[in-house]
Amino acid sequence: MLAVFFDIDNCLYSASSSISQLMMKRIRTYFIELGHTEEEAERLHSAYYRQYGLAIRGLVKHHEIDPMDFNERCDASLPLEDLLKPDPAIRQLLMDIDRSKVKVWAATNAYISHAERVLKILNLRDLIEDIVFCDYQDPAFTCKPEPEYYEMAMTKIGLSPDDPADRAKCFFIDDSLSNVRAAKTIGWGSCVWFREQLSPEARAHLVSGDEAATQSALRAPSGSYAEQLKQSLEAGDGAETEGVDAVISNLHQLRNIWPQIFKDPSNSNTTEREPKEG
């Protein structure tokens, strides 16, 4: 049995939804309401993202915040129902995975309530067997790209993190390059970086979307959350593919990258959606 782990945010839906920008704004506001200036908020957010993989880790560690309060005020307050809609082609893609050979899970750095909500809106929840998430209720919760997160995922799905053969059975796709590299480093079998290529219109919308906040965030220091977002939004020349098995710009390319997880491709009704080359 193979295990396929899909990241959720900016992976199962397009970054053009602007959800990341809204999230970024809420996190900055959260810092400011803790008593920090706007500049400190920006600096701390970037620093924690760079150091811990997500802001909440730093907030719990250094500011003793209540993670569930953070979840309420950041993730849960997002108007996801207005921003996301199901994509029948993505649903078909997941339906075409051969469930007799493959377990299909989601692996997110969000809390379970956000993950469930997004999957439900996208009309994908019934196609995802279970969700690996950041358990904000556990003071010692782990997140991507920490090795412990991937080991937790394996244990949850019934594989042994200590067994290299089991590690090789894990396939993974994420829009965060560092998350993908971390999975590869611990020996997961196939690790794919989803680097979306947005249309010029979508990019323009995203960058102009409101928000001086977006503009300033996109100028943030390298390695920050905003930098990763920017990196994943920009079409590149494929130079950063070191440490990953493949880079795709369209989830339908998985049919070519992972043919072994799909039912007989000749039966697929979405083969006309041949992706552009990344």
Ligand SMILES: [Mg+2]
């Ligand atoms: Mg993501």
